[in-house]
Amino acid sequence: MAFSQPFPLAAQAQKAQQPTYGPDLAVRLICPDCRDPNPNIVEEYGSGDLVCGGCGLVLGDRIVDTRSEWRTFANDEGDDPSRVGAALDPLMEGMDQLDTVISFRDGGTGVARELQRAASRSQNSRSERNLLTAFRDIGSWCDQFSLPKTISDIAKQLYKRSDEEKLLRGKPLEAVIAACIFIACRQAHVPRTFREICNLTHVSKKTLGQCYKALEQAFNLSPGATAQQHNVSSPTTGPENLLVRYCNHLDLPANVQSVCSDIIIAAREHGIADGRSPVSIAGGAIYFTCLLLGIPKPIREISAVAGVSEGTIKLVYRLYYMERTKLVKEEWMKDGRADMSKLLPVDK
Template structure:
C-alpha cells in the first residue's frame, strides 16, 4: 500500500502544469497574448507577439529577442524605382512593363530575344552574348508572322510621326492618323497601294477629323506624294469609313466615332494663315466673319477654299489698316497672286453686302483703304 500511494503521488505531480516565471517587463504583453490563443505570430522563445518585417533582408524577426520567425517574405509596399526606358526621373514607378498598345496586333506579351555580337570573341564575351544559340533563337523569332505584321505597322507609324512633326501638327492628329491606318490595314482595303500614299491620306483625313484641315498641296509638299495619288487613296478610305462610321448628326465630338467630313471651308484656314502673316486677332476674327458671309451669299462660289481664305485676308487687312501684299499671302497660302486678285474682285463688287458696319466703328475700319479691283 505504501508503494502504491507513492506511485500515485508521482503521477499527480507530473500532471501539474509547470510554473513559468514571467519577467516584469513582459507581464502585460504576455497577459494580452494569453487572452488570444489563436494567434500564430508569437515568438516561441519569449512568448511575445511583436514581429518585425525586414524587407531588406527578407526576414520576419521578433522585436524583443531578435529570433528569426520567417524568411523569404514578399515586399508588398509601393515601388520607388522605375524599370521603363522612357521614364528616367522615377516620377511614375511601376513593377510591370508598358500597357498594351491598341495600335499593334496581339496581346503583346511575348519576350524579345536580344543578341549582340561581341567585338572580341572570348569565352567570357561569348557566354555573355548567349553564344551561338542566342543568335539562332533571335533569327527564329524574327521570322514569325506576327512580328512582321507589327514591323510594317511600326514603319508606317514612324512615317506618320515624322511627316506630322515636319508640318507642326498636334499629337492628337498623329494618334488619329495612326488609328485610321490601323483600321484600314486590318480591313485590307488598301492592299497594293503605296505606303507613302496611304500615310499621306491618313494624315489628310485625320486633320479633317480633328478640325485642323490641311490642303492637298500642303500634304504633298511635306510627303512628296503626288496629289492625284493622295486623292485616289483618300476616296477609297472615305468610302470605307463612311460605311463603318457615323453620320454628322450621330457622331459626337468626343465619342471616338468617325465623323463624316465635308469640304474644307475658308474660315477653317484663316486663323493659321493670319498667324503665319503675323496679323492680330481682330483681323483674324473679322476675316472669319467675312468668310462666313461669302459662304451665305456665294460670292466666290466654285472657287477653292484656299483662294477664298486668301481673298478675305487681303480685303480685311486693307480695311483695318494691317494690309499684306498678295505676294506675302501667296507664299503662306500656296496660291498664285492672280488667283487672289480674281477672288478679291468678287468680294469688292459685293462689299456693300459683305462688310458689317460694326467693323468700321471707332475709326478702326475704312472703306477708302480698299484697293480698287
C-alpha cells in the same frame, strides 16, 4: 599586398597567396536587448527597416526590397504582372509588343548570327511588321508636323482598320499614311490642306486624293454624310478654320481674324467665290481684310503662307471687291474699324 606593386617578387607573391584569416560565415544578427539565439527578425518593406519581432527594436534601416516588382492596386487579390514592362498599346492588341534585339558583337564566334536566324523564325508575320512600320512613320510625321498625340492615335486606328479591310491594296504605304493623317486632322478639328500634307510626306496630290476618296467612301467620312447625321454643317472644311494659322504666320492682329471670318461667312451666304478652294478663299479674304482695315500686308507674303499663287489671291479679291457692299458691315464703318476707300480698285 601582392597588387601593391606592378611586378611583385616571387617570395612576396607566395606570401600573399597564403591567407592569414578568413571570413566568419557563422555570423548571425541578434537583438541586443533580447539576446535570443534564435531571434525573430521581421523585414518591414513599407518602411525599409529590420525590426525585432520580440521587443520591436529597429535593428537596421534602408533595407532594399528584393521582392517582385509585380503589384496591384485593384480590389482583387493577387499580383498584377501587367505593371511590369512598358505600357500596353491598345492598337497592338493580340500582338507581341516586346522586341528583342540581338547584338552583332560576339567575338567572332558566330553565335550572334545563329541567334539572329533563330529570332527571325519566331518574329511576327509580315502584316504585323508592316503595321509596326506604319505606326512608327505616323508618329514620326505627326511629330514633324507638331500635331498632338490624339491625331496620331486617330491616324493609327484608321490605318489599322484600312489594313484589316484591305481597302487600299496596291497603294504606296506613304500615300495611305498621308491620307490617314489628313483625315485624322479633320476629325480632330485641326484641318491641314492637301498641299501641306504633300509637302510633309512627299506624296503626289493625285495619289493622296485617290487614297483619301477611298477611305472617305469606305468609312462614310464625307462632310455631307456627317452633316446629315448631326444636322450641322461641317466646320472642318471651311476656309475660316485656316485663318488661325495663316494669321499667326503673318503676325496679324487678332481683330483681322474675326473680321475676315465674318467676311468669308457673308460671302458664302451670298454665293460669292463659290467653287474656289478653301485655301484660295482664305488667302483672298486675308488680303481683302488687311486692305479694308488699313493693315497693309504684301500679297507675296500671303501667297507664301497660304501656298497659292498671287494671281489666285487677286482673283478672289476681285470677286470680293465687286460685292464689297454685301460683305462689309455698317457697324465696322461707323466705329472706324473699316474703310472701303482703302481697298484697291480692280478692272472689271
